[in-house]
Amino acid sequence: MTLSTALPSVTSDAPEAPPSAPPRKRLRRSERIALLVGGLILLPIALVWIYPFVWVVSSSFKSNAEIFGSLNPFTSTLRLDNYIRAWHEANMGRYFLNTIFVTGMSILISVTVNALLGYVLGRYAFPGKRIIYAMLALVVFLPQGYTVIPIFDLIDSLGLSGSLWGMTLAEAGGVSVIVVLLFAGYFAQLPKELEEAAKVDGAGFLRIFLRVYLPLSGPVLATAVILQFMHAWNDFLLPLVLTLSQPELRTLAVGIYSLQNQYFSDWGMMSAASTIALMPIIIVFIILQKYFIESFSGAVKG
Amino acid sequence: MSTSAMAGTLRRHRRGELFWIYLFIVPGLVLTAMFVFYPMLASWYFSLTEWNGFTDGKDFVGLANYRELVKDPLFWGSFGRSMVFVLIGVPLRVGLALVLAIVLNNIIRGRLSTFFRTVFFLPVMAAASVIGVVLTFVLSPSNGPVSFFLTSTGLSDAPVEFLSDPTLALWSALALHTWKNFGMTLIYWLAALQTVPAEYYEAAAMDGAGAVQRLLRITLPVLIPFSVIIIVLTANENLHAFALIQALTGGGPYYSSEVVEVYIFRTAFAPDSAGGVPRLGYASAAGCFFGLATLAIALLQAWAITLVSAQRKRMK
Known part of the structure; x- marks a missing residue:
């Protein structure tokens, strides 16, 4: 059975409010505070959420010695030899x-x-x-x-x-x-x-x-x-x-x-x-x- | 043109049209017969045979595989772990996703909301087997960044063996499966929230209803029928965690994270770990048995859909 009829699609994620969102425009102060607090709580969670992706991309430019036991996703030298070896050897x-x-x-x-x-x-x-x-x-x-x-x-x-x-x-x-x-x-x-x-x-x-x-x-x-x-x-x-x-x-x-x-x-x-x-x-x-x-x-x- | 001649032309037109109609159906029919119906029926037949490897002949053994299966502790162990994925994993994911969906729909709006939605949906797009391999590095007790973080900040004295500790592996796999597929459930909830008519909120605001009242009186009642569908879809996803678990742990250590699909795969294709020959017939029996057990979920889904369409009619 399909759910196409049951679940409507999420339309319009643009800045303008989606048709069913609570009325926008007049954001009261309490609402602005809620937005700020919500955003501040979600931001660190979001960063942890995509950490594995950040890690894998940054590690792909590092040597093994630079990867092991390191949290810093940034690297001073972009090494491309991992890609060359992956493409050919692997x-x-x-x-x-x-x-x-x-x-x-x-x-x-x-x-x-x-x-x-x-x-x-x-x-x-x-x-x-x-x-x-x-x-x-x-x-x-x-x-x-x-x-x-x-x-x-x-x-x-x-x-x-x-x-x-x-x-x-x-x-x-x-x-x-x-x-x-x-x-x-x-x-x-x-x-x-x-x-x-x-x-x-x-x-x-x-x-x-x-x-x-x-x-x-x-x-x-x-x-x-x-x-x-x-x-x-x-x-x-x-x-x-x-x-x-x-x-x-x-x-x-x-x-x-x-x-x-x-x-x-x-x-x-x-x-x-x-x-x-x-x-x-x-x-x-x-x-x-x-x-x-x-x-x-x-x-x-x- | 006489009427009978006209009817003749029409009939000829109609016959030409019918030819094309059936021609349009043929490819779908052939492919479905090949890749849906034949495999389905064949797997039922294979489950009644003893069949050790593709080059071997099949011996019809009746229900012997099923008799063995219901007495196989490794099968029931994996069955239990699949149930853990459903009974614990589904409420966890559905509940958390609902909370986040309400936050992204009602509190954080506009571009920021879209940004968070993208971030939380990102793991859904990744191939489960590839992300599984990546996670074995990220969670590695030696040299992995998570371990390094936990020990260097003093949160843990020794490196945590997320995937190699038999008491931990299943829970790690469940947590990672939840992380990987969370965005899908989030999208379902956001779609459901979009069906709440804006006028309801406006009317409630005019009557002086607060945020909590709006949530309890308007949002949640509209969501209830959708929740049945979303639970069913999520349950279905949690029964199919093969790719991620195979890549993360291969079902180990000591079968501690082996769910039904991993058990079936091992029985059919990777028998080395069990020290035997591939048992394609026995694996088919396990698959068919498990398929029947999950049929209940599909039936629940049909019921859920009738519920939702009834509500939609009411709201129109």
């Missing part, structure tokens, strides 16, 4: 490209598949529609078991276990119920006149979808891309199992875990490797954070 370059490939292609596959299904569910009546909805309900409610074993088995028997394609397909996975329903809901509320006008111009089914409706689905498209991006970039169990005997196919999330024992005393290099894995998604998040927050609050799959 194979981060390869893992990085693997992750980009799997993430990019699985976004392409899953967004396309979900948008197609959402489009026909949202705009057309056809025999079998109820069966499709029943299927979506089953996806959510059937107990999962331990699916990673059959998925490994399946990819192996399809002959895809030697390439990144098996992992890519598995990461794209089946339909994402929440995204399909978001697409269906969004396409359903677009006016039918658009379709009729396009038909008069001689556009067929596919063209109407590609040229008329799909370009209007921006917000849902963004949500679909973000959810799959998060999932594929960070996923662990499935890529771990699929690459147990093929280290060259590892993604970053698996690669860093696997190098843990080999380089357990080389904190500088492991920090650089971790920074390489963590930073892309964090930077994208900070730039597009409004869309991320909306995706998570409006599109929460249970």
Whole structure:
């Protein structure tokens, strides 16, 4: 079951007050004091909260001697050799490209598949529609078991276990119920006149979808891309199992875990490797954070 | 054009349309069959077999795996630890996140509120396995910055073995899992708080209601149905802590932080530590059993959603 209808998205985090916040403007003195006290209490907590990130980035520029037993995140010399060694010796370059490939292609596959299904569910009546909805309900409610074993088995028997394609397909996975329903809901509320006008111009089914409706689905498209991006970039169990005997196919999330024992005393290099894995998604998040927050609050799959 | 000819054209149009409709459904159907339904059914079947490694054949053994499972103390130990994650971890996270959400929604506003929200959400974006590895360094009793801080300020006499002390490891893992996923629960609460209509506050202010009264009389009643969903979602997350725990402790020391998913993984793929062969059938049985046990949570969720939509209708 999806919660898209249940949880509204957090809109407008801009300076202007969100529609439901208590009335702003006239901040009374008591309110100003509360704001100040709240801010002063939260600030140290916030600093501790992100300390591991500060530590890993700063350690990535230090030698091990500078890291050990030190709290100071600042360093006088920026050493880049950790990054060079991580990229070459520890194979981060390869893992990085693997992750980009799997993430990019699985976004392409899953967004396309979900948008197609959402489009026909949202705009057309056809025999079998109820069966499709029943299927979506089953996806959510059937107990999962331990699916990673059959998925490994399946990819192996399809002959895809030697390439990144098996992992890519598995990461794209089946339909994402929440995204399909978001697409269906969004396409359903677009006016039918658009379709009729396009038909008069001689556009067929596919063209109407590609040229008329799909370009209007921006917000849902963004949500679909973000959810799959998060999932594929960070996923662990499935890529771990699929690459147990093929280290060259590892993604970053698996690669860093696997190098843990080999380089357990080389904190500088492991920090650089971790920074390489963590930073892309964090930077994208900070730039597009409004869309991320909306995706998570409006599109929460249970 | 005669009416029958027109009906014919329409029918042909309709038939062409149906062709495209089903074509649009096929990819989703195929992928779902491959990666959702087949693995689900297969894992139920595998759980009835003795199967030692992918290259080995499967022997059908009926319910033998389940009979063994319910007598396996290591499984029940891990089951208990997963329950600790739910019964202690969920109230902790849901409660703390609610307090912070109310502060960020009602007391601190504007840009400062957005800044704090970003900071508290940041760990959610990090890959659990990577942040787990980083935390083993940060919390390392030798040379780690936290240990250094605790001993040099005199807060602790000896380095604290957060992840290597069997009495501490599970609690450290729970605390770190809470830290890692806290931002998600915070976002859920903030979304729920946005549904409180501003007019309610205005009306209350006109009637001279204080901040505490507004909180008790307006904010909390609106939040109650959302709380069921948020608890269910958080519980679901706390049952899936595999990546973080595997990277932090691998379930150790001495199984002291081994939750169900780590137990299953070890049984299926990393049997060295148990001194045996991979047992894919037995691991599947544990997965299916655990899946059934958590089905209750999914059902609770369905009920919660009907509650919320009922409230939304009332408010309109």
